[in-house]
Amino acid sequence: xxxxxxxxxxxxxxxxxxxxxxxxxxxxxxxxxxxxxxxxxxxxxxxxxxxxxxxxxxxxxxxxxxxxxxxxxxxxxxxxxxxxxxxxxxxxxxxxxxxxxxxxxxxxxxxxxxxxxxxxxxxxxxxxxxxxxxxxxxxxxxxxxxxxxxxxxxxxxxxxxxxxxxxxxxxxxxxxxxx
Amino acid sequence: xxxxxxxxxxxxxxxxxxxxxxxxxxxxxxxxxxxxxxxxxxxxxxxxxxxxxxxxxxxxxxxxxxxxxxxxxxxxxxxxxxxxxxxxxxxxxxxxxxxxxxxxxxxxxxxxxxxxxxxxxxxxxxxxxxxxxxxxxxxxxxxxxxxxxxxxxxxxxxxxxxxxxxxxxxxxxxxxxxxxx
Numbered sequence: 001x002x003x004x005x006x007x008x009x010x011x012x013x014x015x016x017x018x019x020x021x022x023x024x025x026x027x028x029x030x031x032x033x034x035x036x037x038x039x040x041x042x043x044x045x046x047x048x049x050x051x052x053x054x055x056x057x058x059x060x061x062x063x064x065x066x067x068x069x070x071x072x073x074x075x076x077x078x079x080x081x082x083x084x085x086x087x088x089x090x091x092x093x094x095x096x097x098x099x100x101x102x103x104x105x106x107x108x109x110x111x112x113x114x115x116x117x118x119x120x121x122x123x124x125x126x127x128x129x130x131x132x133x134x135x136x137x138x139x140x141x142x143x144x145x146x147x148x149x150x151x152x153x154x155x156x157x158x159x160x161x162x163x164x165x166x167x168x169x170x171x172x173x174x175x176x177x178x179x
Numbered sequence: 180x181x182x183x184x185x186x187x188x189x190x191x192x193x194x195x196x197x198x199x200x201x202x203x204x205x206x207x208x209x210x211x212x213x214x215x216x217x218x219x220x221x222x223x224x225x226x227x228x229x230x231x232x233x234x235x236x237x238x239x240x241x242x243x244x245x246x247x248x249x250x251x252x253x254x255x256x257x258x259x260x261x262x263x264x265x266x267x268x269x270x271x272x273x274x275x276x277x278x279x280x281x282x283x284x285x286x287x288x289x290x291x292x293x294x295x296x297x298x299x300x301x302x303x304x305x306x307x308x309x310x311x312x313x314x315x316x317x318x319x320x321x322x323x324x325x326x327x328x329x330x331x332x333x334x335x336x337x338x339x340x341x342x343x344x345x346x347x348x349x350x351x352x353x354x355x356x357x358x359x360x
Contacts, residue, residue, distance in 0.1 A: 024343035025220030130304030
């Protein structure tokens, strides 16, 4: 039985490990985004998100630990005459900023750039989209997800003049939750 | 869950009395295994396959120490989001570590075990996850040919990710060749 002296602590570690480590999960929540038309660096319209509208988030928000995966999904159609690099910014609250300058000053870059050639459409896949998230944007999303659940997303071109639409837009989040 | 693990630990302790009655001797083997890997409570990955190597070394009575290596390709996950089906790349999961098996790990019988390792999860579009992993499982060994035994195992593998974890249920079939004795 002496040989159990080192094995039993290992077993005890497994048994006594924090419950959320043993009983956690990764759950998908998603939000439909309205069709967006971004026609210039002025006249922007943000999409206000209230995570509390999602039943899965509402059920698990008290046990939310982290965000393990993200995606902005949809079809990006460049209707302008020049290529565009689409970026998505996030502000921590429900805001109504309407210029790119104000969004960049008051928000955090969440996602992008996604290059869309002039006159073409790009449907981003989950893997490609997940790679475009920024760590600063993730931090903001996590804080909001652990906080009041309210934030605003803005889609804009990285530079110059642009004109693009987003169809079937979705924000998909995989949340790490304790059970 | 905690109750189940407590009962499992109790069962392991109780079975040691039986194991003590087994013949005592040094043993070294080498084995290969493969099987299925099922993610538990994970919405962005699907079941896949795994395979690997084990080197059971029985140096003291009752306990076999078993360094292992595993490699797994988890399945891509299809999800319909906003009316459109999207696919998320499954993880490539590799890891190494050591299991401590109660009983004669090289031969016939039931062998509960626990283990610890360093595991790495990689997929397109995400930073790699490289964290400590824990294993707990139960194996059944059957030796029908001298020096060769077959082992069926059911295992829970848990990769710690901060305050949470990614958990997998593994079912494997392996074959072990006894180098010593």
